[in-house]
Amino acid sequence: MTNVKDHDMHIITIATRNSLRVLQRISGLFSRYSVNIDQMSIFSGQDGLSHFSIIVYSDDHSILKLTNQLHKIIEVCDVRVLNNQKF
Amino acid sequence: MKMTGAQAIVESLLRENVELVFGYPGGTILPTYDALYEKKDEIHHVLVRHEQGAVIAAEGYSKSTGKIGVCIATSGPGATNLVTGIADAMLDSVPLVCITGQVASSLIGTDAFQEADIIGITIPITKWNYQVTKAADIPAVMAKAFYYATHGRPGPVLVDITKDAQMEMLDYEYLPHVPRVEPVHKHSDMKFIEIADMLNNAKRPLILAGNGVGISNAEDELLKLVEKATIPVACTLHGVHNFPSDHELFVGLLGMHGNYAPNIMTNQADVILAIGMRFDDRVTGNLTKYAKQAKIIHIDIDHAEFNKNVKSLITLQADAKFAITHLLRYVQPNKHLEWREEFRKLHEEEYRQVIQPELTMQADIIRMSQAVNMLSEKTDGRAIIVSDVGQNQMAAMRYYRFKQAKSHITSGGLGTMGFALPAAIGAKLANPNREVICIAGDGGIQMNIQELAVIKQEKLPLKILLLNNNYLGMVRQWQEMFYEERYSFVDLVNPDFIALAAAYGIKGSTVSNPADLEAGIEAMLASKEAYFLEVIVEKREKVFPMIPAGSGVAEIRLS
Numbered sequence: 001m002t003n004v005k006d007h008d009m010h011i012i013t014i015a016t017r018n019s020l021r022v023l024q025r026i027s028g029l030f031s032r033y034s035v036n037i038d039q040m041s042i043f044s045g046q047d048g049l050s051h052f053s054i055i056v057y058s059d060d061h062s063i064l065k066l067t068n069q070l071h072k073i074i075e076v077c078d079v080r081v082l083n084n085q086k087f
Numbered sequence: 088m089k090m091t092g093a094q095a096i097v098e099s100l101l102r103e104n105v106e107l108v109f110g111y112p113g114g115t116i117l118p119t120y121d122a123l124y125e126k127k128d129e130i131h132h133v134l135v136r137h138e139q140g141a142v143i144a145a146e147g148y149s150k151s152t153g154k155i156g157v158c159i160a161t162s163g164p165g166a167t168n169l170v171t172g173i174a175d176a177m178l179d180s181v182p183l184v185c186i187t188g189q190v191a192s193s194l195i196g197t198d199a200f201q202e203a204d205i206i207g208i209t210i211p212i213t214k215w216n217y218q219v220t221k222a223a224d225i226p227a228v229m230a231k232a233f234y235y236a237t238h239g240r241p242g243p244v245l246v247d248i249t250k251d252a253q254m255e256m257l258d259y260e261y262l263p264h265v266p267r268v269e270p271v272h273k274h275s276d277m278k279f280i281e282i283a284d285m286l287n288n289a290k291r292p293l294i295l296a297g298n299g300v301g302i303s304n305a306e307d308e309l310l311k312l313v314e315k316a317t318i319p320v321a322c323t324l325h326g327v328h329n330f331p332s333d334h335e336l337f338v339g340l341l342g343m344h345g346n347y348a349p350n351i352m353t354n355q356a357d358v359i360l361a362i363g364m365r366f367d368d369r370v371t372g373n374l375t376k377y378a379k380q381a382k383i384i385h386i387d388i389d390h391a392e393f394n395k396n397v398k399s400l401i402t403l404q405a406d407a408k409f410a411i412t413h414l415l416r417y418v419q420p421n422k423h424l425e426w427r428e429e430f431r432k433l434h435e436e437e438y439r440q441v442i443q444p445e446l447t448m449q450a451d452i453i454r455m456s457q458a459v460n461m462l463s464e465k466t467d468g469r470a471i472i473v474s475d476v477g478q479n480q481m482a483a484m485r486y487y488r489f490k491q492a493k494s495h496i497t498s499g500g501l502g503t504m505g506f507a508l509p510a511a512i513g514a515k516l517a518n519p520n521r522e523v524i525c526i527a528g529d530g531g532i533q534m535n536i537q538e539l540a541v542i543k544q545e546k547l548p549l550k551i552l553l554l555n556n557n558y559l560g561m562v563r564q565w566q567e568m569f570y571e572e573r574y575s576f577v578d579l580v581n582p583d584f585i586a587l588a589a590a591y592g593i594k595g596s597t598v599s600n601p602a603d604l605e606a607g608i609e610a611m612l613a614s615k616e617a618y619f620l621e622v623i624v625e626k627r628e629k630v631f632p633m634i635p636a637g638s639g640v641a642e643i644r645l646s
Contacts, residue, residue: 020218021206021207021210024207024210025210028210028211032211064394065391065395068390068391068393068395069391071390071391072214072389072391074214074215074235077267
């Protein structure tokens with residue numbers, strides 16, 4: 001097995017309406033693009049949205065394809081990516 | 088207005104101007120079928136013989152009209168039988184609303200009879216799906232389903248409705264769905280000027296036209312753009328009916344079994360304008376050898392397609408019609424005579440080495456291409472051609488000379504064998520005044536052959552052209568070329584198709600002698616009712632040109 005930590009760390013933040021299955025929709029895309037979730041936290045904001053913060057180690061192109069698809073989930077309102085090189 | 092959830096479903100269909108649905112009743116969808124019975128004069132329900140037939144027929148209806156296709160199935164096996172068609176619609180951007188029954192909400196999660204988690208199953212293959220457990224939610228969910236099926240890049244939506252929600256009463260109020268944020272794609276004129284400048288200054292420009300041109304009804308605009316700037320146009324499998332194939336600027340089809348010239352010239356062009364296409368691997372071949380020299384401009388409604396497979400210099404998220412209309416203002420007339428001459432030379436090479444020999448009739452055996460070519464002549468390129476998957480599909484794409492939009496219906500992205508027959512049924516129901524011809528091979532037709540019964544029940548004058556080589560021809564071709572002729576399970580012992588058609592009340596005939604082909608096709612076309620024409624074709628035919636898997640577009644082979 002390749003060590004996923006050979007790749008750059010990315011923090012993906014997602015704001016989404018909280019409905020049944022939304023976690024399944026989001027996590028399903030991560031597995032589809034073979035991006036393993038290293039850490040994840042979710043909290044409910046005062047804006048009525050659920051905020052995901054997900055740490056992954058992956059290459060930039062996979063992250064681009066993944067986030068492009070995350071934007072297309074109807075319940076998702078916002079997707080942002082932070083790369084560790086930008087800290 | 089007080090009504091049951093089931094009546095609300097049907098009411099929503101009526102509000103969305105649905106006239107035709109395809110489906111199959113069963114336990115958990117019974118209340119909705121009871122409500123459909125009340126409205127059977129307003130909504131025509133077509134009873135298929137397998138739910139896969141329903142969803143694919145809905146695709147055929149949608150692809151031939153641009154309207155939303157609707158199918159209905161029960162829970163469990165009814166719903167899971169829809170899955171292939173839903174995945175097909177997802178990849179080919181076909182707007183569908185699929186309605187499935189679900190076990191009563193109190194039974195969900197108990198492994199109840201005919202319970203399947205169809206929402207979980209279809210999350211990756213729908214644009215959106217939702218399980219309704221309360222009748223009061225039905226109007227809003229149905230409105231949302233219809234909105235998302237067509238909004239942006241079209242696709243399938245599934246609404247799963249528990250039996251108790253169908254039986255519960257609600258106060259119906261129809262409200263069209265309004266999203267919280269309406270995405271608008273605003274583009275300054277500068278962007279169009281920038282793109283037009285690139286085209287105007289290009290010495291070797293090439294336009295790649297895909298499915299999106301047809302979805303946005305931009306066929307006329309594309310023609311105007313191409314004629315104004317005199318730029319060669321190559322089409323994808325789904326783009327082929329979006330540009331007249333007899334036009335002097337049409338240079339052929341892209342991809343694995345496309346034409347010689349456009350594939351080779353993809354790697355010669357200096358500017359490539361891709362409109363409503365997604366650089367599918369069957370189009371690009373090996374990406375490391377794809378159009379590296381070209382400045383690529385990619386116009387698509389789906390931002391997720393940008394830079395997914397091919398890196399573009401300029402991307403523009405827009406509806407094809409909107410984008411082309413704006414570009415038209417800024418492109419300048421041009422000639423590109425030398426560049427076009429290069430296409431002509433390459434086309435002549437393909438004609439000499441592939442097309443002419445293929446179309447030259449032999450004394451003893453018919454080729455697929457000859458049957459399609461004759462069909463094209465006899466229908467003047469104006470029929471709706473619904474092809475299956477494999478060699479028959481490639482023959483239909485290559486040798487039918489489409490002159491009309493919304494006329495080529497096939498399963499492109501998913502490559503669903505068994506697609507043609509049910510899709511043709513959907514297309515014929517939507518286009519009673521056009522000739523609709525299902526072209527299939529002997530493998531694919533048997534994957535949904537049960538739908539022949541629908542042709543009889545609906546009294547559809549649908550024509551079926553079976554290209555029978557008693558082989559899974561495309562797989563056999565690969566085994567011959569790349570697996571040392573080890574023909575592993577591709578040899579079919581087939582039924583007597585004409586007797587089978589007759590058992591379903593459909594007349595037909597078999598042609599095996601080249602001398603009889605013309606009369607056979609004329610008899611099929613002259614028939615006022617459904618007709619099943621079986622043409623026995625060359626067993627060992629191979630489709631060429633071909634870009635072998637892993638090769639670049641310029642490595643396309645003529646033999």
